[in-house]
Amino acid sequence: MGKVSTFSPAQQAENTSSKVVASLERLSEAFRVLLWQEATQYGLSPIQIQVLTFLLHYPEEKRTVTSLALYFNMTKATISDAVKSLEQKSYLVRKASTTDTRSHTLHLVKEGKAIAKKVERFANPLQETVEMSSPKDQGLLLEQLMQLIYQLNQQGVISTQHMCFNCQFYTVKKGHYCTLIKTPLKSGDLRVDCQQFELREEEA
Structure with missing residues (x-):
C-alpha cells in the first residue's frame, strides 16, 4: 500500500508533519490570493x-534579470517577459553596465x-x-x-538564500552568533536576506 497523501484529512489527523505542510499550503494560498487581488486592481501580473x-528596495548591482531569476526561483525567460511588460508600461528602464555592455x-x-x-x-x-503574536513567538x-527554507535549499528545491544559516559569518555559540558583528543573536535577530551575506565556503 502506498504512502497516504499529506493532503488526506485522515493522514493529517494522525500526523503532525502533514498538518504543518497543509498549514503552509494554506498560507501560500493566502499569499497568492492577496497578490492576485492587487495584481487585478492595477492591471499587473503577480x-x-x-x-x-524587488527593484524598489534592492541595490543597483542586484537589479538584473539574473538576480531576479535566482531570487524568485524562476527562469530568466519568465523574468525577462515580466520586465519587458513593465518596460512597455513605462514603469522601468534598462541601463547598460559600465563594465559589461552585454549586461543591463x-x-x-x-x-x-x-x-x-x-502594490x-x-x-x-x-x-x-x-504582529498579533508576541515578539518572542x-x-x-x-x-x-x-x-525549513534552509533544508529545502540543501535539498536543491530552492536556490541559496542570503540568510544567516547559509552565511560564513553565522555560527552557534550557546545559541545563534554572528562573527562579523561579534554579537549573539536572538531568534528575532536572524535575517532572511542580509546585505552583508557571504556564502559559506563548503556550500559554494
Whole structure:
C-alpha cells in the first residue's frame, strides 16, 4: 500500500508533519490570493508586482534579470517577459553596465516607484496578522521557518538564500552568533536576506 497523501484529512489527523505542510499550503494560498487581488486592481501580473517590489528596495548591482531569476526561483525567460511588460508600461528602464555592455541593470522611473509603493501593500494583512503574536513567538516562528527554507535549499528545491544559516559569518555559540558583528543573536535577530551575506565556503 502506498504512502497516504499529506493532503488526506485522515493522514493529517494522525500526523503532525502533514498538518504543518497543509498549514503552509494554506498560507501560500493566502499569499497568492492577496497578490492576485492587487495584481487585478492595477492591471499587473503577480510576478510583475514582485519585480516592482524587488527593484524598489534592492541595490543597483542586484537589479538584473539574473538576480531576479535566482531570487524568485524562476527562469530568466519568465523574468525577462515580466520586465519587458513593465518596460512597455513605462514603469522601468534598462541601463547598460559600465563594465559589461552585454549586461543591463533595471531602474524604476518615477511612475514605476509610485506604483511599486502601492502594490507592495498586498502583504499588509499577513504582516498585521503576524504582529498579533508576541515578539518572542514571532522570533520562534521565524527560526522554524528559516530552518525549513534552509533544508529545502540543501535539498536543491530552492536556490541559496542570503540568510544567516547559509552565511560564513553565522555560527552557534550557546545559541545563534554572528562573527562579523561579534554579537549573539536572538531568534528575532536572524535575517532572511542580509546585505552583508557571504556564502559559506563548503556550500559554494
